[in-house]
Amino acid sequence: METEEKRKTALVTGGSKGIGRAICVELAAAGYDVVINYRSDLAGAEETLVAVTAVGGRGEICRFDVREAEAVEQAVADLVARRGGIDVLVNNAGVVADGLFLMMSKDKWQSVIDTGLSGFYHVTRPVLETMVPRRSGAIVSISSASSLMANRGQANYAAAKAAINAASRVVAAEVARLGIRVNVVAPGLIDTDMIAAAPKEQIKSLIPMARIGRPEEVARVVRFLCSEDASYITGQVISVNGGMF
Numbered sequence: 242m243e244t245e246e247k248r249k250t251a252l253v254t255g256g257s258k259g260i261g262r263a264i265c266v267e268l269a270a271a272g273y274d275v276v277i278n279y280r281s282d283l284a285g286a287e288e289t290l291v292a293v294t295a296v297g298g299r300g301e302i303c304r305f306d307v308r309e310a311e312a313v314e315q316a317v318a319d320l321v322a323r324r325g326g327i328d329v330l331v332n333n334a335g336v337v338a339d340g341l342f343l344m345m346s347k348d349k350w351q352s353v354i355d356t357g358l359s360g361f362y363h364v365t366r367p368v369l370e371t372m373v374p375r376r377s378g379a380i381v382s383i384s385s386a387s388s389l390m391a392n393r394g395q396a397n398y399a400a401a402k403a404a405i406n407a408a409s410r411v412v413a414a415e416v417a418r419l420g421i422r423v424n425v426v427a428p429g430l431i432d433t434d435m436i437a438a439a440p441k442e443q444i445k446s447l448i449p450m451a452r453i454g455r456p457e458e459v460a461r462v463v464r465f466l467c468s469e470d471a472s473y474i475t476g477q478v479i480s481v482n483g484g485m486f
Contacts, residue, residue, distance in 0.1 A: 248299075250324045251467065252317075254278040254307055254364055255334030257285030259433035260383060263456035264331055265289050267464045269298025273329060276320060280306045280334070307334045307360030317367040326375055329467045330368045332361050332382035335401070337435060342396040350397045357401030361408065369416065376420040379467045382409055383459070384427040386482050402427070406478045413476030422475040424466045428459045429482025449484035 251268045255261040256277035265275045266289070275293055277300055279286035286302045293300040305316040320327060335357045338349040361382060372378030387395045388402035406425050413423035430436060430444055431454040445451050459481050465471055466479070480486075 248272070248274055249328035250274045250276060250320070250326065251329035251331065252276040252278065252303075252320065252327050252364075252368065253331040253333055254360070255280075256289050257282040258289070259435065260428065260431060260456045260459050261331075261333040262289045262292060263460035264333060264463050265300065266292045266296055266298070267457065267460035268329065268331075268467065269293040269300060270296040271464050271468065273298070273467075274324070275300040276303050276327075277301065278303050278305060278307075278316075278334070280304070307364055308355045310363045313363045314367050317364070317371070321371050326371055327368050328378060330365065330378070330380045331463060331467075332364060332380070332405070334360050334364075335383070335398075337395070337398055339394040339398070341394055345397065353397040354401050357398070358404045358408075361405050365412070369412070369421070372421050373416065373419055378421045379471075380409075380412075380421070380423045381463050381466050382423075382425050383463075384425045384478065386427055386429040386480065386485060388427060389478075389480065390486055409478070410476045417475055422466070422471065424471075424475060425478040426459060426462050426466070427478055427480045427482070429454060429480065429485050431456055431459060431481075447485065448482075452483065454481060454483055 251273040253265050256265045257279040265277050269275045277286050277289050290300050305312045338353050382405050384402040384405050387399040388406050409423050409425045462481050
């Protein structure tokens with residue numbers, strides 16, 4: 242039986258629903274204690290915690306807004322003080338505010354950049370700072386197919402996610418010799434609230450596998466990248482998109 246000392250902690254931002262929830266459950270089933278971050282959806286985070294418990298896992302809920310640097314730093318410090326460290330970070334928090342670029346307001350642009358890209362910095366930097374002395378850790382960020390192909394109406398989202406791809410490759414190179422791996426997963430069309438209003442039958446015709454992906458299919462790739470099975474993989478952007486490109 243696994244001892245308390247051997248249990249690892251995974252922090253998942255945006256864990257209250259969708260892909261984030263699936264990642265929390267997958268990591269819990271793999272033996273991690275999961276810290277479920279949320280910003281405003283407490284009920285959703287509690288549902289995720291129930292799902293984590295249902296697979297025999299352990300977890301806790303942790304509220305902070307990834308856009309707020311000081312709040313994030315305090316939350317990370319508190320987690321490290323209580324748990325001894327964070328072994329895995331999954332940057333999943335993100336928002337969409339679609340619109341044609343020519344008519345996109347500054348607020349729409351900034352809200353997506355602040356959550357997706359600045360949020361990546363606000364969370365990753367303090368967590369990485371705690372991983373370096375331990376010379377171990379895995380960081381996986383959730384990007385998007387929109388970062389790799391043109392998707393009209395998503396200039397803000399594509400910019401944030403493409404920047405995460407690039408930043409992750411650089412960070413991976415900087416910390417590779419310290420035993421820390423940094424990778425990205427770029428999902429395609431996944432069955433979450435984000436595409437609830439989309440014409441799904443029309444979408445399927447664009448996907449070689451002729452179906453929309455499931456959140457757990459993304460979560461399994463994240464779990465692999467966090468595991469020792471991926472011990473020689475870093476600086477990669479891995480697409481999970483049914484063969485779209």
